[in-house]
Amino acid sequence: MSDRTGPFEPKIVAFLCRWCSYAGADLAGVSRMEYPPNVVPMRVNCSGRVDVEMVLAAIEKGADGVLIGGCHPGDCHYVSGNYKTRRRVALIKRALSEIGIDPRRVHLEWISASEGHKFQQTITQFTQRIRDLGPSPVPAAAGAKVGGNG
Amino acid sequence: MPTPKIGVFVCHCGLNIERTVDTGAVAEALSEHPGVTYVSDYDYMCSDPGQRKVIDAITEHRLTGVVVAACSPAMHEPTFRRAAEEAGLNAYLVEMANIREHCSWVHHDRKEATAKAIRITKTLVEKVKGNHPLDPVQIDHVDKCLVIGGGITGIQAALDVAESGFQVILVEKEPSIGGHMAQLSETFPTLDCSSCILTPKMVEASRHPNIELLTYSEVLDVSGYVGNYTVRIRKNPTYVDPDKCNLCGECEKVCPESTASEFERGLTERKAIYIPFQQAIPSSYTLDESTCLGLRPLRCSECAKVCEPGAIDFDMQPEIIEEEVAAIIVATGFELYPIFNLGEYGAGDVPDVIDGLQFERLLSASGPTGGEVRRPSDGRIAKRVVFVQCAGSRDPENHNPYCSKICCMYTAKHALLYRHAVPDGEAIVFYIDIRAGGKGYEEFVQRATEEERIEYLRGKVARITRDGDHVVVWGVDTLSGKRVELEADLVVLAMSMDPHPSTAGLTKALKISCGGEGFLKEAHPKLRPVESLTAGVFVAGAGQGPKDIPESVAQGSGAAAKAIGLLAKEKLIHSPEVVSIDEDICGGCGVCVGMCPYTALSLNGAGVAECNEVLCEGCGTCVSACPTGAAQLMNMTDTQIREMIKVALVDV
Numbered sequence: 001m002s003d004r005t006g007p008f009e010p011k012i013v014a015f016l017c018r019w020c021s022y023a024g025a026d027l028a029g030v031s032r033m034e035y036p037p038n039v040v041p042m043r044v045n046c047s048g049r050v051d052v053e054m055v056l057a058a059i060e061k062g063a064d065g066v067l068i069g070g071c072h073p074g075d076c077h078y079v080s081g082n083y084k085t086r087r088r089v090a091l092i093k094r095a096l097s098e099i100g101i102d103p104r105r106v107h108l109e110w111i112s113a114s115e116g117h118k119f120q121q122t123i124t125q126f127t128q129r130i131r132d133l134g135p136s137p138v139p140a141a142a143g144a145k146v147g148g149n150g
Numbered sequence: 151m152p153t154p155k156i157g158v159f160v161c162h163c164g165l166n167i168e169r170t171v172d173t174g175a176v177a178e179a180l181s182e183h184p185g186v187t188y189v190s191d192y193d194y195m196c197s198d199p200g201q202r203k204v205i206d207a208i209t210e211h212r213l214t215g216v217v218v219a220a221c222s223p224a225m226h227e228p229t230f231r232r233a234a235e236e237a238g239l240n241a242y243l244v245e246m247a248n249i250r251e252h253c254s255w256v257h258h259d260r261k262e263a264t265a266k267a268i269r270i271t272k273t274l275v276e277k278v279k280g281n282h283p284l285d286p287v288q289i290d291h292v293d294k295c296l297v298i299g300g301g302i303t304g305i306q307a308a309l310d311v312a313e314s315g316f317q318v319i320l321v322e323k324e325p326s327i328g329g330h331m332a333q334l335s336e337t338f339p340t341l342d343c344s345s346c347i348l349t350p351k352m353v354e355a356s357r358h359p360n361i362e363l364l365t366y367s368e369v370l371d372v373s374g375y376v377g378n379y380t381v382r383i384r385k386n387p388t389y390v391d392p393d394k395c396n397l398c399g400e401c402e403k404v405c406p407e408s409t410a411s412e413f414e415r416g417l418t419e420r421k422a423i424y425i426p427f428q429q430a431i432p433s434s435y436t437l438d439e440s441t442c443l444g445l446r447p448l449r450c451s452e453c454a455k456v457c458e459p460g461a462i463d464f465d466m467q468p469e470i471i472e473e474e475v476a477a478i479i480v481a482t483g484f485e486l487y488p489i490f491n492l493g494e495y496g497a498g499d500v501p502d503v504i505d506g507l508q509f510e511r512l513l514s515a516s517g518p519t520g521g522e523v524r525r526p527s528d529g530r531i532a533k534r535v536v537f538v539q540c541a542g543s544r545d546p547e548n549h550n551p552y553c554s555k556i557c558c559m560y561t562a563k564h565a566l567l568y569r570h571a572v573p574d575g576e577a578i579v580f581y582i583d584i585r586a587g588g589k590g591y592e593e594f595v596q597r598a599t600e601e602e603r604i605e606y607l608r609g610k611v612a613r614i615t616r617d618g619d620h621v622v623v624w625g626v627d628t629l630s631g632k633r634v635e636l637e638a639d640l641v642v643l644a645m646s647m648d649p650h651p652s653t654a655g656l657t658k659a660l661k662i663s664c665g666g667e668g669f670l671k672e673a674h675p676k677l678r679p680v681e682s683l684t685a686g687v688f689v690a691g692a693g694q695g696p697k698d699i700p701e702s703v704a705q706g707s708g709a710a711a712k713a714i715g716l717l718a719k720e721k722l723i724h725s726p727e728v729v730s731i732d733e734d735i736c737g738g739c740g741v742c743v744g745m746c747p748y749t750a751l752s753l754n755g756a757g758v759a760e761c762n763e764v765l766c767e768g769c770g771t772c773v774s775a776c777p778t779g780a781a782q783l784m785n786m787t788d789t790q791i792r793e794m795i796k797v798a799l800v801d802v
Contacts, residue, residue: 011799013795013798013799019663019683020663023224023683025251025252026222026224026248026251026252028251028256029222029250029251029252029253029255029256030251030255032255032256033256034256034257034258035256035257037253037257037259037262037263037265037266040266040269040270040273040798040799041248041252041270042273042791042794042795042798043223043248044770044786044791045727045768045769045770045783045786046769046770046771048769048770048771048774049769049770049771049773049774049783049786050774051773051774051775051788052774053788054774054788054791054792054795057791057792057795058795058798058799061795061796061799062799063795063798063799071663074658075663077661077663077683077684077769078747078767078769078771079661079747079748080747080771081747081769081771084745084771084774084775088774112663112666113663113671113683114663114665114666114671115666120256
């Protein structure tokens with residue numbers, strides 16, 4: 001399975017907004033669009049619910065990559081949550097590069113409920129990107145704490 | 151918190167899940183997960199015996215939470231929440247782990263898919279462990295419904311809601327209701343005269359005591375929530391008092407300014423003061439400010455001089471109307487794909503290449519030619535007409551990728567009506583293939599091809615140009631494999647259907663989404679075709695996708711039924727999964743207040759944040775911004791998410 005004896009298979013968590021990206025993932029499913037199984041999706045009401053701590057917690061707990069899916073600009077079910085996400089993700093990326101983690105490990109994508117194909121593409125490309133980047137430098141077997149002054 | 155006793159129910163969904171996910175292994179893995187005290191797997195968990203298993207297990211094992219590992223929550227979350235309630239377990243202690251759409255349907259490797267299914271299910275177990283039992287918020291609502299769009303769909307919806315005893319506001323952008331159906335000559339496959347079946351409905355809508363008609367009006371913005379939307383509508387000035395106007399038409403005769411008639415699709419002109427068509431409702435003239443010589447300052451006023459009843463009022467102002475409504479039906483309809491985009495077919499520069507709606511006007515007894523098929527260029531009777539199907543449709547490289555659905559049928563109707571109007575005329579149809587799925591449709595096309603001597607050529611037209619007096623059509627007959635070059639008197643393009651241009655702006659105001667092609671998006675393509683994802687907003691008609699009259703009417707009635715269902719309820723239910731503020735932690739910084747798009751948050755007298763649960767939609771944007779963690783989304787707290795992340799990443 002995902003034991004790390006074979007070639008590196010990344011662990012990725014995705015926060016998908018309920019109205020667009022999660023529904024886009026549903027559509028990819030209904031349309032039987034195949035993509036790599038590395039991503040565990042989690043449904044949040046709005047991409048605006050995703051905060052800095054959630055992303056950092058995922059990386060701390062052993063995620064090699066974090067994907068955030070929101071509605072397209074202007075289409076947010078909650079009016080403007082995705083704009084706030086966009087700003088937060090920029091912040092997260094800067095924070096990550098400062099602590100020596102490649103900011104490309106976090107990715108924000110706008111995927112609408114009718115874009116099953118885009119969901120498939122996003123998962124496939126992001127998984128490949130993380131494969132190329134290799135395992136996260138955070139010394140964590142799942143659940144392990146980050147070292148004291150690490 | 152008491153020790154959790156979570157039940158996990160893994161569904162096979164026949165082979166839909168079982169084929170790629172080892173559901174037995176999922177159940178077994180979950181049985182060892184902390185807090186899980188009961189697991190079960192079954193063929194169809196959503197079936198009656200499946201739900202019975204859930205109900206019985208809740209009772210027998212005193213479960214404090216349930217995770218159903220099956221399909222998307224969009225599908226069966228309500229099913230299992232209801233089942234749990236039957237067993238006395240609060241609905242909000244039930245979660246769906248989506249191992250079908252997000253797992254079994256998109257992976258092939260059984261081992262990998264099973265591992266992922268286990269991870270997904272574990273995240274939901276962790277969520278349920280942190281869930282609280284919640285009671286839905288009950289809200290009062292107003293008793294009115296707004297219908298946007300006065301075409302046949304909107305008229306039908308408005309009439310159905312009004313007949314049920316509820317108040318309706320019907321808003322139409324144009325000076326008259328009726329929509330595109332009013333422009334049609336006859337309708338397929340029965341050849342009913344379109345006006346004859348439409349105008350009685352228009353009259354009924356205008357006279358119904360429960361319908362308030364707002365024509366020449368536009369919806370500006372919408373705020374609020376299901377049951378209590380506040381809508382602002384701008385009623386544009388017609389400068390004519392409809393109660394005084396007696397339709398004598400004297401104003402029109404003296405008006406010096408004219409422009410292309412929208413109703414006649416540019417085949418004739420209309421004056422600046424005009425009535426779109428004789429049976430228009432409201433039956434009154436409209437002064438089109440943009441065509442008039444000028445109102446401010448007044449430059450002409452010839453119309454007012456001849457208006458005996460004194461109906462013309464140059465000082466009329468736009469009116470902003472604010473209404474409270476419980477439900478909104480969006481029936482904004484379609485517009486034809488712009489002919490200007492079809493460079494290969496002359497881009498509108500060849501006068502005798504017209505679109506389907508223009509041809510409807512030529513065929514119509516009330517049209518500019520009185521029903522005679524005369525060419526726009528020289529008024530001669532067209533003796534050879536070429537009909538081109540799929541103009542702008544089914545062409546993903548250059549135009550719309552989708553099939554506009556109605557063109558095969560209306561082209562057959564056009565050709566047939568043309569042959570009746572010009573018995574010695576020749577009708578040639580270019581088609582890709584004939585799609586005539588509908589009651590009596592195939593028979594109608596058969597009649598056109600066999601009895602009416604209409605020639606059908608299978609192939610696409612590559613180019614249309616003007617050659618002196620004629621229109622030259624280049625195409626290929628793919629059945630004989632020969633190139634075809636035809637000289638025609640008139641070419642009719644069966645143009646693709648676009649969503650009406652007003653749709654995009656409106657969907658923003660309503661916070662509903664559009665599909666890729668700009669059509670209104672329904673909540674579920676099969677099971678919730680007339681609902682949007684926003685509670686209380688319904689979609690119907692050709693604005694949702696190309697469709698013909700019977701389908702539009704059916705959707706209008708369907709959306710009306712949904713709206714009536716909502717209006718008839720004594721109280722509406724609002725999700726209790728909203729934000730709560732821990733007053734002990736809140737520092738009163740007010741960051742959340744600025745974040746909330748619904749003005750649900752405010753600082754109270756004690757200087758701490760407060761959430762109005764009726765206004766809160768539960769997006770959680772404030773939660774992410776709260777620096778102290780005082781703002782938390784019920785049943786999706788920071789702690790819950792952290793636990794979910796942890797198990798999402800463990801090796802299985």
